[in-house]
Amino acid sequence: MTVICVIIKLMIVVFTFVVSLCLGSFATCLLHRLHFDEKGIASGRSHCPACHVKLTARELIPVFSWLIQKGQCRHCRAKISFWYPLIEIGFAVTLTFFALIFQKSFDLYWILISVFFLLLLFFQDVRYLEVDRRIAWPAIFIALAWSFFREGSSSFWIGGVIGLSFYAVQYFCSRKKWVGAGDMDLGLLMGLLLGWPQILVGLFFAYVLGLFWTLPLLVLKKLTLKSAVPMGGFLIPATLVMLLWGEGILEIYWSMIGI
Numbered sequence: 001m002t003v004i005c006v007i008i009k010l011m012i013v014v015f016t017f018v019v020s021l022c023l024g025s026f027a028t029c030l031l032h033r034l035h036f037d038e039k040g041i042a043s044g045r046s047h048c049p050a051c052h053v054k055l056t057a058r059e060l061i062p063v064f065s066w067l068i069q070k071g072q073c074r075h076c077r078a079k080i081s082f083w084y085p086l087i088e089i090g091f092a093v094t095l096t097f098f099a100l101i102f103q104k105s106f107d108l109y110w111i112l113i114s115v116f117f118l119l120l121l122f123f124q125d126v127r128y129l130e131v132d133r134r135i136a137w138p139a140i141f142i143a144l145a146w147s148f149f150r151e152g153s154s155s156f157w158i159g160g161v162i163g164l165s166f167y168a169v170q171y172f173c174s175r176k177k178w179v180g181a182g183d184m185d186l187g188l189l190m191g192l193l194l195g196w197p198q199i200l201v202g203l204f205f206a207y208v209l210g211l212f213w214t215l216p217l218l219v220l221k222k223l224t225l226k227s228a229v230p231m232g233g234f235l236i237p238a239t240l241v242m243l244l245w246g247e248g249i250l251e252i253y254w255s256m257i258g259i
């Protein structure tokens with residue numbers, strides 16, 4: 001009995017992983033089309049960006065096609081970016097991990113949809129230095145809809161207002177120099193997902209992460225103080241960590257500042 005249980009559980013994990021890989025593959029395609037503003041954002045067959053040959057099913061297997069073709073197009077030998085397998089694996093690992101952690105939660109589907117959008121925004125900001133409203137606004141709408149079903153709804157609305165204000169103040173005070181409009185969307189989304197007071201810890205955590213990432217690059221002169229830094233690259237990992245372990249982290253945070 002237990003052996004069968006283990007096998008069934010393993011099959012569910014593998015199935016979740018494969019579905020997440022395919023979602024990651026869809027994401028790479030979606031991000032590419034959004035960036036180059038191609039028509040038919042979610043439809044139309046995939047093609048090689050260099051020679052425009054339509055790709056066959058064999059060339060579209062997540063990660064494996066890239067490995068087998070050694071990161072090249074089979075037709076024109078153009079290099080296929082390492083971002084493709086990286087994004088696919090990023091989606092597969094993160095979504096499967098969240099599905100395992102929250103498998104018994106009533107909020108499982110809300111969480112997985114939110115994580116899917118967070119990953120889209122993360123990879124878009126890190127790869128293209130963009131936060132597209134065509135992704136951010138549906139994500140905000142979903143987070144807002146979810147907040148109505150969560151215990152203590154108002155704390156999530158307060159979180160949203162704080163996240164939005166934090167970036168709106170910087171945006172308008174610096175006349176768009178310090179942060180972009182997309183960062184306001186990310187702040188609002190983060191607040192709606194984490195709620196009050198988790199949003200504060202999330203922001204703090206994001207900036208600590210940002211500091212650890214940018215300081216060595218500044219010292220090595222790979223970055224200057226004027227370089228554009230993708231805030232989403234720090235805000236979104238912080239949001240994911242807070243969604244996973246927010247309550248525990250909050251307790252540690254309170255004890256650190258002596259409350």
Ligand SMILES: [Zn+2]
Nearest residue numbers: 048051073076
């Ligand atoms: Zn090609």
